[in-house]
Amino acid sequence: MTGKALVEAEGLQKFFPLTRSVTDLVRHLPRRAIHAVDGVSLTVRARETVGLIGESGSGKTTLGWLISRLHEPTGGSLRFDGEDVLALRGNELRRWRRNVQVVFQDPVGSLDPRLKVWQIVGEPLRAQGELGKGEIRAHVKDLLPTVGLPPDCLDQFPHEFSGGGRQRLSLARALSVDPRLVVLDEPTSALDVAVQAQILNRLVELQKEREVAYLLITHNVAAVRYVADRVAVMYLGQAVEVGGVREVLEHPIHPYTKALLAAVPVADARRRRTRFKIGGDVPSLVNPAPGCRFAPRCPFVIDRCRVEDPLLREIPGAPGQLVACHRAEEVREIAPVSLLTTVDDRSTGAAASA
């Protein structure tokens, strides 16, 4: 199903510098920066779907934008099909962009309200500069049915479409240049549930037809379970666990992954649920302390976690699953339930209703 490595990101970093305040200048404090993505290595193979999950602010979108070269990385390397993408400039970069396209989260804002459907969907084609207006219109007309839109809406404006329709337009725009990778930045989070399912199904079909790889950025674990082949879990700008979707979602090793997955609500009244609560708040991304990012909240923390950055490594007995945790072997079999405050949903529910 999947082929050779398409995207190889090595230690990608993106820091957003903060302006120095007067008090900082007076105190001679070093320049501060938000470490949005801090040393992420990720591989996306041809024709596969990699899900990127994590809570808000974990750097998922920033990583997606780094890979699609919408952000200039602060550090690290990025190869696409073996080619060093970060070295590309100007026209070379523009030509390269046809390989990687992006579907944005906001279906309203990502379509220019003043352009018509054929201009929006045909924009990447036009930017590549190989086709004339008539050819672009014809191409867009052929493309619209593949995303489930009628071919005769070429001259309509985006505001005439529903949220799902707009996201289909976004998808058509991304696919117009036959990219090898589409970065899907929360493509369904602004849509209602029925439309989400349609879009996801369409994505799966299109992947089979067009042999495109997806990087699916989302906080919807169910969507990842449904669509993705592999999954990467991010926390505070770092990838904490990467592996096959089944392995990671069924047998999470990293304490954060365990916590994240336990937090996903499951609508099943018969199932006895234990809720796994992570104590504490998400620490600041501004010049984070050394060591594991999860250490301040981790129930399994040891001194080593606070000084030494854990690296993504393969754990014996869990092939293909990379975990960034010093105690991965020890915590591997620990179910979240045994160590933490557990809340029985049924009893609390009964208490609430009584």
Place this chain on the structure above:
Amino acid sequence: MTTRSAPGGPSSAGGASPARRAWGGFVVFLRVLRANPLTLVGFLLVVLLAGAALVMLTVPHLLTPYSVNQLTLDYNQAPSWHHPFGTDGTGLDIYAMVLYAIPIDLAIAFAIAGAALFWGGALGLVAGFWDKPGTLGGALSVVILRVTDIFLSFPSLILALAIAVSLGRGVPQLILAVLLTWWPFYVRLVRGETLAVKHLPYVMAARAAGVTEGRIVLRHVLRNVVEPVVVYFTLDIGTVLVTLSTIGFIGLGVNYPFTPEWGSMISYYQSAGLISAYPWTVLGPGLAIFLTVLAFSLLGDGLRDVLDPRSRRVLAGTGTGGASSTSPSEREGATAEPSLNRSGLPEPIPTASRGVSSP
């Protein structure tokens, strides 16, 4: 274009020719006018003014029997059938002079607002779009904005008066004096709009599509900035006219009666100290200023509706056109595609059957 998807309109999928697009825009414009009587009044007044200006430039004797500065034998006459706005002490027909001032006043106002729009707008666009600190554009942006701030920190009318004094009287001097104080507003306006637009996701989408920065500015930023700026421009014509009149009133404008201009006319007759005895001398130009400012203000408000494709559709009464063409697929899909469990989330497909890869 809007007209093609309108009921009864031809529904071809071919490219819109410029002529057709212009016609479509015109039809929308008529609908906006129909829906909004005040805009219609403004529009008719502007058309009237433009027509009168054209006539005064070509065949002025259609509207008045007198030439510019032609003295009649009647002086200090009250308004009558022969002299609708009366005559002044030297025998000038006020009505004729007000008419001859129309093209001049409009030209001055458009020249000032237009040049301010062009230069201020271009600077604002550059300052807004390329404002990243530490780059050449960022440095340029800072220079533009600080110079703008300096100009804005003066009371603009006083500055215009000071410049007018130093330049002397005359039409070009007047234009320059007002223009020098006028452009900073457009820098601020366009920069603000540019800043708002350039962070919208569709600009990012264009960048991801490989569109060059220059084309992004022209195609996405400028097009979405133009609408509020054109509305402001139309309203601004009135403001410029009032400023012109104020400068003229103080006596620094053009040299009436050698050049007819409304503000200077009022100033000239007022300084003669005979307003109470011959009030009609200022009534004519005063009325002209009032109507012109009113016309552009009313028109400007309606323009907003014409320029926005979203309100266009509503006004054109074809709001359901797009929705009906997208929803069938959505509805059809809703029954055919998704497999929903009770949680409302897509049913997980067993991952093993999808061939999980291992590195």
